Amino acid sequence: xxxxxxxxxxxxxxxxxxxxxxxxxxxxxxxxxxxxxxxxxxxxxxxxxxxxxxxxxxxxxxxxxxxxxxxxxxxxxxxxxxxxxxxxxxxxxxxxxxxxxxxxxxxxxxxxxxxxxxxxxxxxxxxxxxxxxxxxxxxxxxxxxxxxxxxxxxxxxxxxxxxxxxxxxxxxxxxxxxxxxxxxxxxxxxxxxxxxxxxxxxxxxxxxxxxxxxxxxxxxxxxxxxxxxxxxxxxxxxxxxxxxxxxxxxxxxxxxxxxxxxxxxxxxxxxxxxxxxxxxxxxxxxxxxxxxxxxxxxxxxxxxxxxxxxxxxxxxxxxxxxxxxxxxxxxxxxxxxxxxxxxxxxx
Numbered sequence: 001x002x003x004x005x006x007x008x009x010x011x012x013x014x015x016x017x018x019x020x021x022x023x024x025x026x027x028x029x030x031x032x033x034x035x036x037x038x039x040x041x042x043x044x045x046x047x048x049x050x051x052x053x054x055x056x057x058x059x060x061x062x063x064x065x066x067x068x069x070x071x072x073x074x075x076x077x078x079x080x081x082x083x084x085x086x087x088x089x090x091x092x093x094x095x096x097x098x099x100x101x102x103x104x105x106x107x108x109x110x111x112x113x114x115x116x117x118x119x120x121x122x123x124x125x126x127x128x129x130x131x132x133x134x135x136x137x138x139x140x141x142x143x144x145x146x147x148x149x150x151x152x153x154x155x156x157x158x159x160x161x162x163x164x165x166x167x168x169x170x171x172x173x174x175x176x177x178x179x180x181x182x183x184x185x186x187x188x189x190x191x192x193x194x195x196x197x198x199x200x201x202x203x204x205x206x207x208x209x210x211x212x213x214x215x216x217x218x219x220x221x222x223x224x225x226x227x228x229x230x231x232x233x234x235x236x237x238x239x240x241x242x243x244x245x246x247x248x249x250x251x252x253x254x255x256x257x258x259x260x261x262x263x264x265x266x267x268x269x270x271x272x273x274x275x276x277x278x279x280x281x282x283x284x285x286x287x288x289x290x291x292x293x294x295x296x297x298x299x300x301x302x303x304x305x306x307x308x309x310x311x312x313x314x315x316x317x318x319x320x321x322x323x324x325x326x327x328x329x330x331x332x333x334x335x336x337x338x339x340x341x342x343x344x345x346x347x
Contacts, residue, residue: 026293028310031328031341034078034087037061039329039339042098045317046109048128051079052321053090053109054328055127057098058116065335066284073098073116077127077134082322091134097121101151101160102317103259105181110139112160115147120166122146140179140187149173150213152206152259154239156182159191159211162199170221174198176211176237194235194243201315202231203253205260205267207298211237212246214260214269214296215253230254230275234296247301250294257318257327262298263346269294270327270344271312283334289314310342 031052040057047053055077060069073096078087093111100114100121108128114121124139142160149163161176175198176191194213202216213236218229230252237243249269256272271290281287295306309327316330321343328341 025307025347026309026325026344027347028342028344031326031343032080032084032086033339034329034341035089035339036074036076036078036329037339039337040074040098041315041329041331041337042100042114043316043329044098044100044102044109044111044114044127045326045328046102046104046127046319047321048079048108050322051081051129052319052326052328053127053129054078054087054317055102055109055111056093056096056100056114057329059337060335064284066282071117079129079134090129091136093127094123094125094136095121097123099147099315101149102319103151103153103158104319105153105158107137108135110158112151112158113142113146113149113163115167120145120147120164140184142177143188143190146173148200150202150204150216150258152204152211154178154206154211155208156180157239159204159206159237161191161194161204161211161213162202162216164200164219168225170219170226172198172200172217172219176213191237192242194237195245196233196235197229197231199231201254203256203258203260203269203272205258205262205296207262209239210298212260212267212296212298213237214267215249215272217254217275228275228278230273230278236298246296247303250303250305253294255314255331257313257316257330259318261318261320261325265297265299267296267298268306268325269296270309270318270325271314273314283336286333288312288333289331309344311338311340313338313340313342 043057063069097114101112151160199216234246253272289312313330324345
């Protein structure tokens with residue numbers, strides 16, 4: 001067992017006087033490694049009943065990218081139960097794909113958009129395990145192709161924001177879309193714009209009435225293609241209202257596991273890339289991404305450091321499962337994946 005995190009109280013003034021900021025500690029345990037060595041980045045992660053599902057993604061299976069390894073995209077759907085010691089291959093996605101948005105809904109794992117070597121996609125599907133078999137059901141497609149977006153469940157609505165529409169994009173989307181799970185025939189609706197730049201690889205979180213958008217990466221056209229700016233600004237959209245700006249992150253963060261889980265009033269942003277080494281260190285010499293956890297208190301509109309995770313896993317999902325928070329596979333440093341998985345539970 002690995003434990004990281006601290007508990008402390010910080011006084012703050014709120015509408016009703018003094019409030020206490022409590023940062024929980026987390027106890028982390030291993031989830032069995034997936035059989036897709038060396039692991040993938042950009043997989044869809046979510047649940048169907050009591051099963052955890054991981055689908056798609058990409059990796060460099062033969063040799064690292066810096067040694068000329070080829071990037072391969074995958075379509076396998078893996079499942080594991082809370083009492084299982086190994087993952088099972090349950091079936092296939094409609095195509096090899098990754099870097100979309102995965103959200104757990106009542107019907108199963110909703111996969112939204114994504115990309116592969118050919119293009120970005122509008123595709124949306126619901127994956128479920130029924131009587132031991134994988135079912136892949138179509139869901140209303142997005143209005144536009146979208147990959148590297150962030151999304152979350154907000155009450156009965158699924159909201160996605162940002163991303164890019166094509167592989168050679170030199171600007172990220174500043175659009176958000178919402179669909180009501182109680183009225184799928186209404187399709188995806190475009191939301192108002194937030195007061196910030198378009199972004200990809202952002203982090204999102206949701207409550208019963210509010211969508212949160214944290215950080216990410218903005219793109220601009222440069223002499224050698226798209227140039228990245230790592231962002232620290234944060235925004236929230238409450239249903240029926242407008243976007244509002246939140247307290248900024250203490251440091252820019254992109255590509256942390258998302259949707260970020262809410263525990264009580266606090267959203268946890270687990271690891272991520274602050275961009276400080278981007279373009280400055282060769283991938284083979286990169287020391288690895290951050291394990292630090294940030295906690296956002298939506299009542300106080302405040303960020304605090306909240307210990308460390310046992311591993312730095314980027315460009316992967318985060319799902320509530322088996323009484324905790326599951327993070328599986330992902331990138332541990334540029335172009336290098338991991339097949340490990342972790343389950344975090346509040347102490």
